[in-house]
Amino acid sequence: MDDDHAENGHCGGGEGRGCNGPAPKRARPSPAAISGAEIAAEFSHHDPSVARLNNGSFGSCPGSVLAAQARWQRLYLAQPDEFYFNRLQPGLLRSRAAVREVIGAEEVGEVSLVDNATTAAAIVLQHVAWSFTEGAFRKGDAVVMLHYAYGAVKKSIQAYVARAGAEVIEVPLPFPVSSDADIVREFRGALDRGKAGGRRVRLAVIDHITSMPSVVIPVKELTRICREEGVDQVFVDAAHAIGNVPVDVEDIGADFYTSNLHKWFFCPPAVAFLHTRKGADSSNLHHPVVSHEYGNGLPMESGWIGTRDYSPQLVVPEVIDFVNRFQGGIQGIQKRNHEKVVEMGKMLAEAWGTCLGSPPEMCGSMIMVGLPGCLAIISDKDAMRFRTHLREEFRVEVPIYYNSRKDGETAAKDENSAVTAYARISHQVYNVEEEYHRLRDAIKKLVQDGFNCAMLPPVKKVM
Numbered sequence: 001m002d003d004d005h006a007e008n009g010h011c012g013g014g015e016g017r018g019c020n021g022p023a024p025k026r027a028r029p030s031p032a033a034i035s036g037a038e039i040a041a042e043f044s045h046h047d048p049s050v051a052r053l054n055n056g057s058f059g060s061c062p063g064s065v066l067a068a069q070a071r072w073q074r075l076y077l078a079q080p081d082e083f084y085f086n087r088l089q090p091g092l093l094r095s096r097a098a099v100r101e102v103i104g105a106e107e108v109g110e111v112s113l114v115d116n117a118t119t120a121a122a123i124v125l126q127h128v129a130w131s132f133t134e135g136a137f138r139k140g141d142a143v144v145m146l147h148y149a150y151g152a153v154k155k156s157i158q159a160y161v162a163r164a165g166a167e168v169i170e171v172p173l174p175f176p177v178s179s180d181a182d183i184v185r186e187f188r189g190a191l192d193r194g195k196a197g198g199r200r201v202r203l204a205v206i207d208h209i210t211s212m213p214s215v216v217i218p219v220k221e222l223t224r225i226c227r228e229e230g231v232d233q234v235f236v237d238a239a240h241a242i243g244n245v246p247v248d249v250e251d252i253g254a255d256f257y258t259s260n261l262h263k264w265f266f267c268p269p270a271v272a273f274l275h276t277r278k279g280a281d282s283s284n285l286h287h288p289v290v291s292h293e294y295g296n297g298l299p300m301e302s303g304w305i306g307t308r309d310y311s312p313q314l315v316v317p318e319v320i321d322f323v324n325r326f327q328g329g330i331q332g333i334q335k336r337n338h339e340k341v342v343e344m345g346k347m348l349a350e351a352w353g354t355c356l357g358s359p360p361e362m363c364g365s366m367i368m369v370g371l372p373g374c375l376a377i378i379s380d381k382d383a384m385r386f387r388t389h390l391r392e393e394f395r396v397e398v399p400i401y402y403n404s405r406k407d408g409e410t411a412a413k414d415e416n417s418a419v420t421a422y423a424r425i426s427h428q429v430y431n432v433e434e435e436y437h438r439l440r441d442a443i444k445k446l447v448q449d450g451f452n453c454a455m456l457p458p459v460k461k462v463m
């Protein structure tokens, strides 16, 4: 290794060369469940005035994990050279090994830690773009993605693969949705369009849980269909999945699978994993920030992208300790969150005379609840203004989805009018029923007062 490495205190040279630490010791799920008071203490840094029904956007991190993160940060600041020479790489390996176990990957070498799902998408899409620019894929070959793919990922598809010559095909999805079969049918139709005229479908980008509207997608089945239909590569954007729904990457069988650890898995912001299936074409997979480890494999490249704060990536074992204080560990948390969010969703829909956006089995720990049509949310801007209104006037944080309709599509109905918008509620371990009651009562009051969105001021632009 060259002198630059030594200067930066970075060991370099790939895995297994003296930098690797031991696999983390895992606490087993505790038989005595964590108490309500202990949970409240773990999240006592949350603003108590806010009913936080939006774990989905930014996640949450308990105090014990924040304390572990602070210990790593102090270790670094106490003796940076020692940290970079001797602590960082073994620490990252401990975290990757812990992720490997949770997601059922075969080997730790298949798991990289990156900042977030956006970065993971850039890694995969850049890789596909090179196949177009270097001639392995023909211009005009197709890339298939869901219409409800996350906005930032759609832009990344434009910036990397469309620009390199791919034809992008969107899978339209019905919403409200009633069954996996509706999704499978639309997906097959999009693959047929992608293959029209002898074209190849080079990549399918499939969300595990779409963001807005939030629906759990049958990723295993869609991945299987991709294999049958000769799609070259499958990338699952599962930003919301780990900690929200069961994840078994071997079983799903995609080439690339990413999930944020800071959304539903209690890590501090920001860290995600990117799993690369053994045998997938990953030789040309690189971190977009090129540094000393370029060419030593994505896990190593991602473990050294310059001087920065790596502490969010180092605390995965402490997160495992935290989740194992709950009955059933992370599976128990998922199960209870799912049951509770469905119960709260049904309670709200009944109180407002509306409906859920999907059956409970198509939800994890988030659910879409129809809002009364008389609120007149008739654009994306209205949805944003209404969300701001709920935050400022009622101290409720909840994302609002405007359900725009294409010709011929019919909206769900409430007691009097069409449902034009949905609230996406989350349930995480810190939530309590009163927070959902506050949302229920806020909407009921607005309806009783004859409120509608046209009464709201325009969204303020913050520069």
Ligand SMILES: Cc1ncc(COP(=O)(O)O)c(C=O)c1O
Binding pocket: 056, 057, 116, 117, 118, 119, 149, 150, 152, 153, 207, 209, 210, 211, 237, 238, 239, 240, 260
């Ligand atoms: C489906 C999906 N993909 C990607 C992202 C991006 O995640 P991040 O902002 O952490 O990169 C999100 C964020 O909510 C998402 O919901």
